[in-house]
Amino acid sequence: MAKRVFLIVLDSVGIGEEPDAAAYGDEGSNTLRACWQSGKLSVPNLQRLGLYNIEGVGCGEAVERPLGAFARMRESSAGKDTTIGHWEIAGIISPKPMPTYPDGFPPEIIREYERLTGRGVLCNRPYSGTQVIHDFGREHEETGALIVYTSADSVFQVAAHERVVPVKQLYEYCEAARKLLQGEHGVGRVIARPFEGSWPDYRRTSNRHDFSLTPPRDTILDKLRAAGLDTIGVGKIYDIFAGKGISQTSRIQNNEDGMEQTIAWAKKEFHGLCFVNLVDFDMVYGHRNDVPGYTAALNRFDEQLGELLPLLREDDVLMITADHGCDPSTPSTDHSREYVPLLLYGKEIAAGRDLGTRPTFADTGETAAALLGVDAGCDGESLCPLVLARG
Structure with missing residues (x-):
């Protein structure tokens, strides 16, 4: 033994x-x-x-x-x-496989998430994690809207600049998403993806955090x-x-x-x-x-x-x-x-x-x-x- x-x-x-x-x-x-x-x-x-x-x-x-x-x-x-x-x-x-969203999350999910966080949502489709902050990071900084994206995996990912959304607050937003995404929409993971820097040289930080089922x-x-x-x-x-x-x-x-x-x-x-x-x-x-x-x-x-x-x-x-x-x-x-x-x-x-x-x-x-x-x-x-x- x-x-x-x-x-x-x-x-x-x-x-x-x-x-x-x-x-x-x-x-x-x-x-x-x-x-x-x-x-x-x-x-x-x-x-x-x-x-x-x-x-x-x-x-x-x-x-x-x-x-x-x-x-x-x-x-x-x-x-x-x-x-x-x-x-x-x-x-x-x-x-059974966990749900995936090749066309993005349903409008009713996004609307409820916007209500819960008080912020708008950008992207909402499968995207490269590094490319998505390049393509949407500047608008995110200007508007405060959250960058929500997914992949071929069962994930709901939320990217935000640490200067716009402090890491602790981003985690709270992801906890809200975790509570929302249950049952039929119970994705395997909600992932906080904080980043830093200035456009076009954004960098993801080490403060990633996963919120699993x-x-x-x-x-x-x-x-x-x-x-x-x-x-x-x-x-x-x-x-x-x-x-x-x-x-x-x-x-x-x-x-x-x-x-x-x-x-x-x-x-x-x-x-x-x-x-x-x-x-x-x-x-x-x-x-x-x-x-x-x-x-x-x-x-x-x-x-x-x-x-x-x-x-x-x-x-x-x-x-x-x-x-x-x-x-x-x-x-x-x-x-x-x-x-x-x-x-x-x-x-x-x-x-x-x-x-x-x-x-x-x-x-x-x-x-x-x-x-x-x-x-x-x-x-x-x-x-x-x-x-x-x-x-």
Whole structure:
């Protein structure tokens, strides 16, 4: 039984199209392979753990004796967004996709939002987050109207200049949107997108904040908390689960900071789960089709992984996975419907154990809970009988 489990989500690091990828417009997507084909990908620590040994990964060089156990995880939920992916990792399969708005939000929603905030609304359609502040930022500064936009994901995003709308007030406006967008219009996330600077050189700040739907039922986080264990969220884990089941949270500035904080947690005493999200792969590189940037970010993560591994104790387990794909080499700038990797490493984990393809991300969370001695009873199946060295 483990005392500490470190579960790291490499946000959007998919490893190849799922069988239903065509229904999502994602034929041929393979985020990891796109980086590997750049010729610049160097992830020796992930490689030694077994990344390229995973079934169907389609790139890289497998090692003869992987240090970890490994699997390919298929998403069972209907969707390919961050919220649904993380909820499934934590034990909730979502049979229905969250609503999206390719034509913008309905007039009645916008009218009510304007009433609630006392401000007008600009844009109201799918848009690039950097382009939208360029195109509407000057009008926003002149009028005080909020820039509301969406994407292919189930999101309601509100951008405002920090000089026009103080960050605290923007958060209040987003909380109002979160209460408004329930039921039929229950988007996965309302996102505050503050920015600064002067036109045309606006810059988004680090004060982004996500207001997620509350998970519809208990996840492994709730089950671990009920068992008296620590549940530490690093990055936007707290936001994704609307704080539900999280005992402590550490906000981060970027991937590198996220790994620095994870390394710091590895040096502390706790008993339970450290659940980490590294969003830059997706937000900074995947959505911008930046193959070199994505590749460099993976390389840097691998370097920091090399710092984390020696800190793991005899009763620690490391799990590395992802929540969807976001292939930076395809014409699309949206998430892609892909399998994701699962790597497990620790003294009690059977090195080199090939777990094949699993039917749901939920097996990841159920396994994490079982390693900590908790039968979560969520939607997944524990891999412990297959993955423990004595198994």
